[in-house]
Amino acid sequence: MPLKTSEPRKKNMSWEYGHTGEVAAKSPSSIYTTKSPSLQTSFDAIMGDYLIFLGRRSFYSCWTCCSSRFTNLEIVDRYDNDCIPEAFRSNKVAYIKDNFSPKNCTRILKVHKRMKAPIYIYYQLDNYYQNHRRYVKSRSDKQLMYGLKYNDTSLCKPEDNNNGLPIVPCGLIAWSLFNDTYTFVHQSxxxxxxxxxxxxxxxxxxKFGKHVFPFNFQNGTLIGGGGLDPNKPLSDQEDLIVWMRTAALPSFRKLYGRIEEDLEADDMIVVNIVNNYNTYSFGGKKKLVLSTSSWLGGKNDFLGLAYIAVGSSSIFISFVFLMLHVKNPRPRGDAAYIIWNRKGTAN
Structure with a gap:
């Protein structure tokens, strides 16, 4: 026997929702409307507030990066042209390829402000595309780790073998190793x-094996760059390791070493350069950089410019949302937005 309930059953109940959080229950005999407080904020206002906050934070971060940047000191000296003798200025490629021509060059750098140790030494290359697909893939990571135990060096072509013997390390990246050298003289x-x-x-x-040694390296007829010590494992040849971490942009710096003593203002530094590396055949540039460092690293404009771009875009878009909100305002909790009160909606 079915149980009787004290409340009559509502038949054919249907629910409809308005735009402001109001709920309506409709039945054939009557309409029950429940109004709940609208908790919705205009989407335009929310996005506008968020973007203004993001823009302010971006500009603050930009100011922090720029203030840190100004504490870094740099000395940048381009030497590739000046280190070519006058007699060879018209044919620089012939000079750099001539093994009998002396490559020694002397430069004098002036310290304008006191530079506190450590002072980082970088070489900078411009118009050098280490990110070229063929160049980046021309290496064997397993060979770098395991040496001659790993025989598949097909990715390293054309620098995979020489005279029938494998090359360790193989590939174009290792073959083109930077080999200019610098020595510094201060007060004699x-x-x-x-x-x-x-x-x-x-x-x-x-990434570089402790028991992997260079083998048959730079023994071909065409020498690309610097050689390696065959008696040192690859894990100890840090020039190679630094060079093998390829750069994403055509202008890049790579760490050469550190000077671990202070340099005073007006000091004169004599730099003896051995100008071995060929950037003349493709119009590249070579620079020597001495730089101090801060908690954000060396001097770099990219991070500050990125924050400026993000902040400016956020502020601009926030004004767009503000104009949309002003042009099309929407009062909260307005009963006119209930679905059956809107124009064109049938009862």
Missing amino acids: LELKVNRKNIAWKSDRDH
């Missing part, structure tokens, strides 16, 4: 340059 004394720990520790420990 040579400045010591610390060239240890210039590569990432993760690269030294996990």
Whole structure:
């Protein structure tokens, strides 16, 4: 026997929702309307507030980056043209390829403000596309880690073997190793340059084998760049490790070493350069950079410019949302937005 309930059953109940959070229940005999407080804020207002906040934070971060940048000191010296003798200025490629022509060059750098140690030494290359697909793929990571135990060097062509013997390390990246050298003299004394720990520790420990030694390297007829010490494992040859971490942009800097003593204002530094590396055949540029560092690293404009771009875009879009909100306002909790009160809606 069915149980009787004290409340009559509502038949054919249907629900409809308005735009402001109001709920309506409709039945054939009557309409029940429940009004709940509108908790919705205009989407335009929410996005406008969020974008203004994001823009303000971006400009603050930009100011922080720029203030840190101004504390860094740099000395930048382009030497590729000046290190060519006058007699060879019309044919620089012939000079750099001539093994019998002396490549020594002397430059004098002036310290304008006091530079506190450590002072980082970089070489900078411009118009050098390390990000070219063929160049980036021309390496064998397994060979770098395991040496001659790994025989598949097909990705390294054309620098995979020479005279029938494999090349370690193989590939165009290693073959084109940067090989200019620098020595520094201050007050008739040579400045010591610390060239240890210039590569990432993760690269030294996990990408270059501790028992892998150079083999048959730079023994071909066409020499691309610097050689390697056959008695040192690849994990200890940090020049190679730094070079093998390819750059994403055509202008880049790579760490050469560190000077671990202060340089005073008006000091004169004599730099003896051996100008070996050929950038003349493709119109590249070579620069020597001495730089101090801050908590954000070296001097770099990219991060500050990125924050300016994000902040400016956010502020601009926030004004767009503000104009939309002013042009098409929507009062909260307005009963005119209930579905059956809107024009054109049938009862």
